[in-house]
Amino acid sequence: MSFKNLNLINPIVRAVTEAGYSKPTEIQRTAIPHILAGKDIIGCAQTGTGKTAAFAMPILQLLKRHSPEHKEIRTLILTPTRELAIQIEENFGVYSKYMPLSQLSIFGGVSIGGQLAALRKRVDILVATPGRLLDLVNQRHIDLSKIEILVLDEADRMLDMGFVNDVKKVLKLIPSKRQTLFFSATMPVSIKKFAETILNNPVEVTVTPVSSTAQTVKQSVYFVEKQDKTDLLIDILQKKNTVRSLVFTRTKHAANKLVQQLENVGIFAAAIHGNKSQAARQNALDDFKNSRINVLVATDIAARGIDIDDLPNVVNYELPNIPETYVHRIGRTGRAGAEGTAISFCDTEERADLKNIQKLIGFTVPVRSFYK
Missing domain, CATH: 3.40.50.300 (P-loop containing nucleotide triphosphate hydrolases)
Known part of the structure; x- marks a missing residue:
């Protein structure tokens, strides 16, 4: 199967092909059609199986398909660490190479000035750690009222690290009518129960057992x-x-x-x-x-x-x-x-x-x- 078989548009297929992607991974083959159809997702797959691309590529296509002329942030991706936020922003940059969409990552531990300057420009996709996001929301530098798609990435680690209350605060700031994608490498019962409280009739996508390690x-x-x-x-x-x-x-x-x-x-x-x-x-x-x-x-x-x-x-x-x-x-x-x-x-x-x-x-x- 190729990326074209997943009904991804040519600008995305071209970008991922140039980046060296030859064919979709299992999580991508399974999740992308559901995301393109507007479904909420609970996705579970082991680390290294391509979860970021599984949500990034269809999100870009959905934003391109319904691209209104406004400057509000349309997609929010919450993630637990600075490194992961940077990595996700970089991946979105690769996949959106031939698309007029912009992305930005914000996180604590660095000067806020550069992030504020970037936020003054158009940002379609915001990748954020919960703490810095809430700081900037409280200072009225970020408006989350137009969010169309919410992603919780590495959700198990985010909640393990004590971000559950921050995540709940963020949920109150975004529209209840939205598409929500919940991705995690592990899915303990407590995490799954939490996911079900914030998702609407989600499709479960589990492509590899939580306990599995790669045979390679x-x-x-x-x-x-x-x-x-x-x-x-x-x-x-x-x-x-x-x-x-x-x-x-x-x-x-x-x-x-x-x-x-x-x-x-x-x-x-x-x-x-x-x-x-x-x-x-x-x-x-x-x-x-x-x-x-x-x-x-x-x-x-x-x-x-x-x-x-x-x-x-x-x-x-x-x-x-x-x-x-x-x-x-x-x-x-x-x-x-x-x-x-x-x-x-x-x-x-x-x-x-x-x-x-x-x-x-x-x-x-x-x-x-x-x-x-």
């Missing part, structure tokens, strides 16, 4: 004590030499400490987490994407917006205590059919976490030997 990712685990993890990581990174690696820690402190330990042995690395300024986070991500550094150490929240086509290696330096987070983490590699490697370190205190992860994914992760 080669998984393995080392049983290693906490004090030996850094030496093991250094050994692995030095053997892989120039291979880019995304390394996950549970805490900001652990990420900073690990970067220093890596740099002490000549491995150039950077940390990305919530305490870093937006400029520092974006610089680290740019350096990583452009191979100026080969190792990026990240916490889960900061890594949620990282979307890198060529990321061959993910390392769980510390296992997550939420099994679904493991699926998110290793979904950073093996994207779009490419092969990837996911290596996990498991110390004595993390054995229960590994057991829960394996129960979720229905798969016993192969064990590698580690010799000090």
Whole structure:
């Protein structure tokens, strides 16, 4: 099946083809026709399966089809992190290359001046984190009264991060008559119940089980004590030499400490987490994407917006205590059919976490030997 078979207009098909998209993914094949038909959606698919394109392409077509002469914001996309907001804005920019539509991302942690200047121009599609959005609404810089389409992206993480009250405030500011698209990589019962309160007769689109991991990712685990993890990581990174690696820690402190330990042995690395300024986070991500550094150490929240086509290696330096987070983490590699490697370190205190992860994914992760 091609993108033309989904009844997408030529400007969108041309843009995505030039961007290297050859055929729709399963979530795109399933969701796009329903969105074009004006349906509300509850979409669930694992990380890396093309959820952003699944809602972005039909939204652009709907806005083009009904394009009134006004300057009001017509589509609002709520997302939990700065990185993800930037990524979504960039994707919309790619897909709308041949269309007279504009997009803007706003988020906290940066000067408000640049965002205000951008808002004075026409913005058709606004991508926002909830906190900064409400700040600008309260200051009367943003009018949400003409919203036609609302998207909640990475909804599970957004609500886990405590944004539920902010989301409810936003819902009161937008028209009740709208199209709502609810996308998430996991769909716990509580999240689904919340979705059903804000959607109108939604179509459920679940293309891969919440517990599934991509078959293109080669998984393995080392049983290693906490004090030996850094030496093991250094050994692995030095053997892989120039291979880019995304390394996950549970805490900001652990990420900073690990970067220093890596740099002490000549491995150039950077940390990305919530305490870093937006400029520092974006610089680290740019350096990583452009191979100026080969190792990026990240916490889960900061890594949620990282979307890198060529990321061959993910390392769980510390296992997550939420099994679904493991699926998110290793979904950073093996994207779009490419092969990837996911290596996990498991110390004595993390054995229960590994057991829960394996129960979720229905798969016993192969064990590698580690010799000090």
